[in-house]
Amino acid sequence: MINEELKSLGIENHHKGTSTGTAWFGSGDRIESRSPVDGKSIGHVSCTAMPDYERAITTALSAKSAWSNLPAPNRGEVVRQFGEKLRLHKNELGRLVSYEMGKSYQEGLGEVQEMIDICDFAVGLSRQLYGFTMHSERPAHRMYEQYHPLGVVGIISAFNFPVAVWAWNAALALVCGNVIIWKGSEKTPLCSIACQKLLTEVLTANHLPEGISSICTGSADVGRWMAEDARIDLISATGSTRMGKQVAATVATRLGKSLLELGGNNAIIVTPHADLKMTIMAAVFGAVGTAGQRCTSTRRLIIHEDVYEHVRDALTSAYQQLKIGTPLDTENHVGPLIDTDAVKHYLSALSEIKKEGGTLLVEGQVLQGEGYESNCYVKPAIAEVENHYAIVQKETFAPILYLIKYRGEVSEAIALQNAVAQGLSSSIMTNNLQEAEHFLSHRGSDCGIANVNIGTSGAEIGGAFGGEKETGGGRESGSDAWKAYMRRQTNTINYSNTLPLAQGIKFNF
Numbered sequence: 225m226i227n228e229e230l231k232s233l234g235i236e237n238h239h240k241g242t243s244t245g246t247a248w249f250g251s252g253d254r255i256e257s258r259s260p261v262d263g264k265s266i267g268h269v270s271c272t273a274m275p276d277y278e279r280a281i282t283t284a285l286s287a288k289s290a291w292s293n294l295p296a297p298n299r300g301e302v303v304r305q306f307g308e309k310l311r312l313h314k315n316e317l318g319r320l321v322s323y324e325m326g327k328s329y330q331e332g333l334g335e336v337q338e339m340i341d342i343c344d345f346a347v348g349l350s351r352q353l354y355g356f357t358m359h360s361e362r363p364a365h366r367m368y369e370q371y372h373p374l375g376v377v378g379i380i381s382a383f384n385f386p387v388a389v390w391a392w393n394a395a396l397a398l399v400c401g402n403v404i405i406w407k408g409s410e411k412t413p414l415c416s417i418a419c420q421k422l423l424t425e426v427l428t429a430n431h432l433p434e435g436i437s438s439i440c441t442g443s444a445d446v447g448r449w450m451a452e453d454a455r456i457d458l459i460s461a462t463g464s465t466r467m468g469k470q471v472a473a474t475v476a477t478r479l480g481k482s483l484l485e486l487g488g489n490n491a492i493i494v495t496p497h498a499d500l501k502m503t504i505m506a507a508v509f510g511a512v513g514t515a516g517q518r519c520t521s522t523r524r525l526i527i528h529e530d531v532y533e534h535v536r537d538a539l540t541s542a543y544q545q546l547k548i549g550t551p552l553d554t555e556n557h558v559g560p561l562i563d564t565d566a567v568k569h570y571l572s573a574l575s576e577i578k579k580e581g582g583t584l585l586v587e588g589q590v591l592q593g594e595g596y597e598s599n600c601y602v603k604p605a606i607a608e609v610e611n612h613y614a615i616v617q618k619e620t621f622a623p624i625l626y627l628i629k630y631r632g633e634v635s636e637a638i639a640l641q642n643a644v645a646q647g648l649s650s651s652i653m654t655n656n657l658q659e660a661e662h663f664l665s666h667r668g669s670d671c672g673i674a675n676v677n678i679g680t681s682g683a684e685i686g687g688a689f690g691g692e693k694e695t696g697g698g699r700e701s702g703s704d705a706w707k708a709y710m711r712r713q714t715n716t717i718n719y720s721n722t723l724p725l726a727q728g729i730k731f732n733f
């Protein structure tokens with residue numbers, strides 16, 4: 225089903241999971257990529273064993289100076305060409321994302337569009353990368369700051385955004401003058417191979433050396449090697465909070481830099497002043513889009529008691545209309561979960577909800593029969609719960625939406641929203657200015673993303689993306705997120721013939 229796409233991406237015969245560009249190797253275990261869409265095998269890929277990793281990192285180090293010596297706008301030109309390449313291959317790559325990961329074809333295309341957008345953003349950035357100048361307290365002195373490349377940037381990404389999250393990191397890291405080494409998810413190895421192939425074609429056409437972009441394939445072991453490796457200047461990791469805590473601790477013991485984008489537990493607050501039609505649309509898309517497998521998926525709805533019943537009834541009836549099936553058919557709203565392990569987590573969350581006293585308004589179910597052969601399709605569920613339940617406090621990567629009632633002022637809803645360990649994305653649905661501004665103030669949402677009258681997911685690349693608390697604190701993508709990929713240097717230049725000291729200190733000899 226996907227053979228045409230693999231062929232036109234030039235990866236139909238690629239079974240090696242390690243690459244430094246044109247070289248492909250891998251002597252580790254063979255893993256199979258199986259589509260959650262139909263359960264069929266897409267291909268086998270050999271993982272990265274320690275000697276393969278060593279070869280990749282050595283090659284990356286050897287490419288460092290060639291790439292960082294290239295002026296930043298020239299690096300931007302290479303990234304521009306990569307964006308053009310992605311435009312040409314948007315359909316095939318979008319389809320591969322959809323088939324290997326299980327999100328809808330529209331969302332697969334959306335991911336590739338995000339890659340194109342971040343390339344455009346990075347091209348502009350390559351002529352900026354601004355530092356401040358400041359006035360010295362000493363006469364005839366000048367002070368300014370500048371940003372230099374870090375060296376090697378390691379990228380660890382998750383299955384749910386198998387291409388876009390890499391591209392956010394890769395495009396910025398590259399224009400900032402770094403070489404990159406990427407471990408994508410072992411659940412979506414062909415997406416990683418396809419991206420590496422496309423970027424390598426551009427690097428090769430520009431006569432650039434091997435090692436500017438590398439990939440590794442494998443499980444947590446490879447991630448650990450990277451986290452422990454002092455030759456990697458920055459580890460940018462996207463995934464679960466559990467993974468992030470391990471990476472952060474390991475990188476911290478060598479005082480390395482890390483950029484973490486971890487779990488969310490995102491809520492929409494629905495006040496009595498909400499446009500309820502928009503609310504239902506935002507909540508349904510946020511909860512069931514990508515089968516609830518975005519880190520920005522809507523997990524909780526915190527609804528005022530005055531509109532609670534209306535919202536509850538409208539949602540349960542909207543859920544009856546949902547079409548669940550192959551994500552390659554645009555008529556379907558909900559595709560499969562990534563694998564049968566994810567289905568197990570979904571089922572155990574449903575039984576936890578009941579155990580803790582929650583009520584399932586829309587029951588969950590694993591679907592079977594024609595079209596559901598992969599055993600990865602589940603019915604989105606809605607549960608009435610209380611915010612403090614242990615299961616509600618956890619991020620379950622599945623389409624389970626929690627309804628929580630609040631009474632009184634918006635501050636009550638905000639308190640509930642903030643009463644979780646994660647702090648990624650949040651929204652309020654209201655047409656009341658005071659409520660909206662309260663939510664956005666320092667007394668409001670404690671998340672990295674706070675929206676008004678839109679849902680929690682679907683962030684644009686132009687803003688800095690990431691969150692607080694157990695979400696890890698890192699920011700990727702737009703705004704000044706690029707600064708994490710460079711080292712800052714403060715420079716003071718004396719153009720006088722004397723040597724005045726700062727703070728007025730006299731030192732005569």
Ligand code: UN1
Nearest residue numbers: 385518519520681682683
């Ligand atoms: C993620 O789920 O890891 O906000 C990233 C969104 C996307 C990014 C999600 N643009 O839905």
